[in-house]
Amino acid sequence: MSDTSANLSLPFIQPSQAQKHVTHNEAIARLDLVAQLAVVAFDAVTPPAAPVEGAAYALASAPQGAWAGRGGTIAAFQNGGWVFITPRAGWIAVAADTGRLRVMTATGWKAPVLD
Structure with a gap:
């Protein structure tokens, strides 16, 4: 499995990953940027x-x-x-x-x- 999603390159949380909130927050910030891109x-x-x-x-x-x-x-x-x-x-x-x-x-x- 890839570390990121295919279309928006959103980072996936990996098994046994420490500080999962960092990866999740990075994905949300990226999605906030590219969805409805202005x-x-x-x-x-x-x-x-x-x-x-x-x-x-x-x-x-x-x-x-x-x-x-x-x-x-x-x-x-x-x-x-x-x-x-x-x-x-x-x-x-x-x-x-x-x-x-x-x-x-x-x-x-x-x-x-x-x-």
């Missing part, structure tokens, strides 16, 4: 000077500062630090300020094609 910005390059707890950013291919080397991921500020999640093809996110939708594809975030 981002402050798409193609973000520079971390904000004063990040807000829970704020998420869809990073550009070559972000800078604390986000360097994490291009193409979702950066979320949780528990006073940055957490990075790799989005999978098919994920949908909305820009919190404009309400515009984007869908993750093999080549990055794209505007959805609506028939």
Whole structure:
């Protein structure tokens, strides 16, 4: 059995694991981030000077500062630090300020094609 779930990479509690609440809380925090995914910005390059707890950013291919080397991921500020999640093809996110939708594809975030 894997250590994480197949779709959201939520950590599983392992048999005989100490401090099970840590793994459970990590899974809840990750689920809180990716369910109904709303981002402050798409193609973000520079971390904000004063990040807000829970704020998420869809990073550009070559972000800078604390986000360097994490291009193409979702950066979320949780528990006073940055957490990075790799989005999978098919994920949908909305820009919190404009309400515009984007869908993750093999080549990055794209505007959805609506028939």
